[in-house]
Ligand SMILES: [Zn+2]
């Protein structure tokens with residue numbers, strides 16, 4: 001396991017069963033950062049054929065409770081899971097309602113601080129940022145004419 005992942009895991013007072021570790025590494029090593037439970041299950045099953053869907057669901061819920069993952073409930077779609085963003089990995093999401101493609105745009109820390117200033121919110125600590133824009137991508141707009 002990568003040292004960064006091992007460190008992240010070690011900090012959590014979780015019992016790391018082989019199942020949990022496999023689910024975690026599947027998500028951590030996936031190119032697609034926004035997986036559905038079904039996709040995570042199928043990938044995990046390739047490594048650990050005996051694992052059941054219920055175990056994967058339970059593990060995902062646990063990871064959400066522990067702040068390892070965040071779950072996005074998107075309208076008309078299966079929920080997607082993503083590693084909770086570190087400070088240096090905060091991004092907006094643009095999701096296409098036509099094909100489900102997700103585009104990520106990083107948010108600069110300065111942008112967030114000035115946003116907070118502009119919004120005139122005092123004594124507030126942000127621990128989690130979730131930002132989704134919905135619309136249609138170039139390809140889908142073309143297809144619709
Ligand atoms: Zn994301």
Ligand SMILES: [Zn+2]
Nearest residue numbers: 096099137140
């Ligand atoms: Zn599209």
